[in-house]
Amino acid sequence: MSAAQFTFLERAGWPSPAPFVLALPGGGSLQYRNILRWLPGRRVSGEASWDGRPVFAKLFFGAAARRHAEREQQGLAALQSAGLPTPALLAVVDFPRGERLLLSEFMPAARSLEAALGDPAKLSPALALLGRLHAAGLVHDDLHLGNFLLAEEKMLLIDGDGVRPGSAEQQRDNLALLLSQLPVALDGWRAGLLSAYGELPGSGGLDDLVDAWRQRRRQRFLAKTLRDCTQFSVVRESGRFLAVLRSAGTSLLPLLAAPDQAIEQGRRLKSGATCTVAALAMDGGPLVVKRYNRKNWRHALSRAWRPSRAWHSWREAHRLAFYGIATPKPLALLEERWGPLRGRAFLVTEFCPGVSLADALLPERVPEPALAQSLEVFFAVLCRLRITHGDLKATNLLWHEGQLWAIDLDAMTQHRSASAFRRAWRRDRARFLRNWPAGSPLHDWLARILPPV
DSSP states (O other): OOHHHHHHHHHOOSSOOOOOEEEOTTSOEEEEEEEEEEETTTEEEEEEEETTEEEEEEEEOSTTHHHHHHHHHHHHHHHHHTTOOOOOEEEEEEOTTSOEEEEEEOOTTOEEGGGGTTOGGGHHHHHHHHHHHHHTTEEETTOOGGGEEEETTEEEEOOGGGEEEOOHHHHHHHHHHHHTTSOGGGGGGHHHHHHHHOSOOSOSOHHHHHHHHHHHHHHHHHHHTTSOSSSEEEEEOSSEEEEEEGGGHHHHHHHHHSHHHHHHHSEEEEEOSSEEEEEEEETTEEEEEEEEOOOSHHHHHHHHTSOOHHHHHHHHHHHHHHTTOOOOOEEEEEEEEETTEEEEEEEEEEOOOOEEHHHHOOTTSOOOHHHHHHHHHHHHHHHHTTEEOSOOOGGGEEEETTEEEEOOOTTOEEOSSHHHHHHHHHHHHHHHHTTSOTTSHHHHHHHHHSOOO
């Protein structure tokens, strides 16, 4: 890669550049095949071919390239010195202008810890590995599920850039950070996971630290869903506001350019004065487009000064996903704008083919065990988080792939105060029970298992 091409990388923003070929000093080449991580102006990482050999390549560029690369190397060396499993560093290549390339062992069958969340038993090896890291006097500043890889039943720790010495209190905070990234429904597994971790470092309430980290991470994540970043593309123009999941942006461009036409061509699911919903068949899979209408000029004026219901649903869907609660993946938010005024709005999500609880639950009998357990866990988690749905019709909960999926999130709220939550939960609970006849076996069972008001 020439100096001009390095300059291009330094100036490139989002999305990430297409795979490219890098000419190496002294001969040979590296071909990036799949870019997995792109930090504009700083780093590009991904699967590559090094003169025909598969490797994982991290290319550091920009003003601080050497400093970040050296920190990565020092972290990897610390992991190796402590006997902790991490992919082997195969080569370090320096470029004349200061760029540095690190080539590591590539493991094509490796899965991140995030992919193993459906099986809590897979989490114990990760906690055990973290315990070994802390026992060696180290912490990982960038501790997230993607930095644990499961390869051939062996857990590996990657990304040496975040590895450094740390005190017992810092290690305890590090442990809380990892636990905060697990779905809330898995909090009941915490004692077993801590057993795998080993002796707890530091002092203070670990549960409080986990909750504090969850709150901080949630606030940062929800803010990201409305600004241009690695995960989301956001466009603010005089006539519209658009936020779209970057991985889906290209495939959604035709739909977002003419959403009304897409709805007319789709299969109509709902036609109402305030919203129109249609299902669409797309190359990447079925989607749902929801358009929030304006009934008349009074209704339009009342909504023009506040975030649209599509905006609210976009935020709440990402909130649920953050907590590990199933909901169709939100892909795009589009609002029509006239300066500060908002008009119609559109929400695009993946389609969930699940069965609504109106069909899955029969009044004359209690649910089958898997569904019964999911109902208990689902409502217990919502109540712990002080989240209310706001419209708990049976059709707004779907049973799919062994879990409950929440849809139609226009009125969902996470309450700050316990008293506000109790008032809203009382309404949610009563509305949910009204879906089935009072005195029926199902109604009586639900009244027993739903958290009290």
